[in-house]
Amino acid sequence: MNRQLVLVPQGAEYRAVQRGLRGQRLRGWQVVPLRAGAAALSTPALSAALANGPTVAVVLGVCGGLQPQDPVGEVVVYRTCQDEAGVMASLDGLLLARFGDRWRFVKAITTQGVMCKAKEKQALARRWGVEVVDMEGVLLLRHLQGLGIPVAMVRVISDGGDRDLPDLTHAVDHLGNLRPWPLMVAMLRNPLAAAYLVQGSLRALAVLEAIAPEVVRCLADLTPAPLP
Numbered sequence: 001m002n003r004q005l006v007l008v009p010q011g012a013e014y015r016a017v018q019r020g021l022r023g024q025r026l027r028g029w030q031v032v033p034l035r036a037g038a039a040a041l042s043t044p045a046l047s048a049a050l051a052n053g054p055t056v057a058v059v060l061g062v063c064g065g066l067q068p069q070d071p072v073g074e075v076v077v078y079r080t081c082q083d084e085a086g087v088m089a090s091l092d093g094l095l096l097a098r099f100g101d102r103w104r105f106v107k108a109i110t111t112q113g114v115m116c117k118a119k120e121k122q123a124l125a126r127r128w129g130v131e132v133v134d135m136e137g138v139l140l141l142r143h144l145q146g147l148g149i150p151v152a153m154v155r156v157i158s159d160g161g162d163r164d165l166p167d168l169t170h171a172v173d174h175l176g177n178l179r180p181w182p183l184m185v186a187m188l189r190n191p192l193a194a195a196y197l198v199q200g201s202l203r204a205l206a207v208l209e210a211i212a213p214e215v216v217r218c219l220a221d222l223t224p225a226p227l228p
Contacts, residue, residue: 003028003052003053003056004028004029004030004054004055004056004057004058004219005029005030005049005054005056005057005058006021006030006031006032006057006058006060006216007032007034007057007058007059007060008031008032008033008059008060009034009040009061009136010033010034010035010177011178012201012205013060013061013062013205013208014031014033016205016208016209016212017031017060017208017209017212019209020208020209020210020213021212024216026216026220029216030049030052030054032046032049033045034046034136035177036135036172036177037112037113037135037136038112038135038136038139040136040139040140041139041140041143050149054149055149055150056095056150056151056152056219057144057149057150057151057152058095058151058154058215058216058219059137059140059141059151059152059153059154060153060154060212060215061134061155062155062156062157062201062204062205062208063108063132063133063137063155064114064121064133064134064157064158065121065132065159066115066121066122066125066130066131066132066133066161067122067131067160067161068160068161068162069160069161069162070131070132070160070161071157071160072158072159072160072199072203072204073156073157073203073206073207074103074104074156074157075102075103075154075155075156075207075211076103076104076105076106076108076131076154076155076157077091077096077099077102077104077105077153077154078091078105078106078107078108078132078152078153078154078155079091079105079106079107080108081107081108081109081110081137081138081153082107082108082109082128082130082138083109083110084109084110084111084112086128089138089141089142089145091151091152091153092150092151092152095150095152095219096152098219099152099154099215102214102218103154106130106131107128107129107130107131107132108131108132108133108153108155109124109128109130109132109138110134110137110138110139111124111133112135113135113168113169114135114165115133116165116166116167116168116169117164117165118161118162118163121133121161122161125161132157141153152219154211154215156204156205156207156211158200158201158203158205159196159200159201160200163193163196164190164193165193165196166189166190167189167190168183170186
């Protein structure tokens with residue numbers, strides 16, 4: 001029975017992590033795709049995985065940088081994650097210690113939608129002192145902690161705080177699925193921002209694929225030994 005969870009937003013992020021972990025043959029780990037944003041908690045696969053009583057969970061994926069100097073492709077480990085009201089939750093200290101000084105530790109914030117404007121990203125950073133943004137982190141953190149499950153979150157920055165993105169407000173439905181037509185319209189309306197988004201996403205996904213095995217290895221002694 002799988003007792004450790006790797007939770008990843010569905011789609012390209014999930015596929016990248018699957019590729020990275022392919023052939024690792026680590027027993028005890030289950031990779032679970034999640035709906036994007038607030039819909040993550042209603043993912044049937046998550047409910048099924050939690051029914052097995054997991055002992056630890058790590059959330060992998062991409063995030064947005066909020067500072068102009070944030071490099072695309074940088075790996076970050078969440079130290080805290082908060083909502084837009086400023087209510088903060090801390091990640092598990094013992095799990096954080098497993099990562100040592102491999103990657104930068106950050107304060108994160110979860111928003112209801114995609115942060116598209118650079119000035120909005122920077123304003124969010126100034127107001128709350130946060131460094132990166134996602135759409136499901138704090139929701140997952142509170143839910144899992146409420147079940148007594150230690151949580152770590154490791155993400156890769158896919159866009160910095162110095163560039164606008166296409167307006168993706170209508171490109172994701174209530175179940176966290178991309179809507180192809182609204183997505184295409186948003187990209188065509190701002191081709192320069194679209195090109196930046198695509199390039200940054202591809203780079204971040206490549207890094208995510210590369211680090212997935214290392215993230216799991218950092219927690220390897222929490223699981224049974226690898227298969228021979």
